[in-house]
Amino acid sequence: MVWPAARVPREQSDKPLPGFKLAYPMLSADGTATGFSGVTLGRAHVYRAIDDAICVHGSRHSCPSRWCDCGFYCFSDAGAARDLACEPDYRGAVLLEVAVSGRYRRYERGLRYSRQRVRTVELGRCECGRSASVLSDSGTGSLGWRKLLPICSTCVGDRPVLTADGFGRLSGGTITVTAAPTAAGPVAPLPGLAGTESLVGAESPGAVAVLGAELALLQARLDEVQQRLDDLTRTRESDEQEG
Ligand SMILES: [Zn+2]
């Protein structure tokens, strides 16, 4: 039997439902608050850790409306969100675990709904493929908000960062921010390059000792060259005096 559209009941949840989604982490212009911007619909709108959906098309109706595609969206399982994160358009997005409440509608892969609380933020990967551990300024944003970029401790260099804990605090202290699970998969740095990597970070005392020894050797060679130059100069001067 097909129900007439007007009689299909709107769903409402008394207790929060779990969901997963991608979002871009944002920092307010004055640096005192954090938020998130959507990766598809409503990219220009920034929502807070606990927030109500608004119609991104500017209508006054409450979300989610049957006649509009606005509202918060989430996947029912984290795997679908992780799959989406592989697409180039979503690099730099973080994975949110949310608690959905209020009115909602189901769609093929999850829910579209009116109220959301962000429970955890997983930072995902740095552009280099390592697990990101901090957030830096991406250089882009929207009015009043800077977009942050998850980055790893190797690539971060000396640029200013917001730590995972710092992001959690500025979000109101209700969010847990974690690094992505360490990539224990088939993609790993070449063993032969491990030394080079630790030299960059100056983390390995052994590598620093080798570098120190090479510098000492270079210095010794320079001293030797200087000595020979001095000898040559002296010989030439005495030749000139004798000639
Ligand atoms: Zn709408």
Ligand SMILES: [Zn+2]
């Ligand atoms: Zn990196």
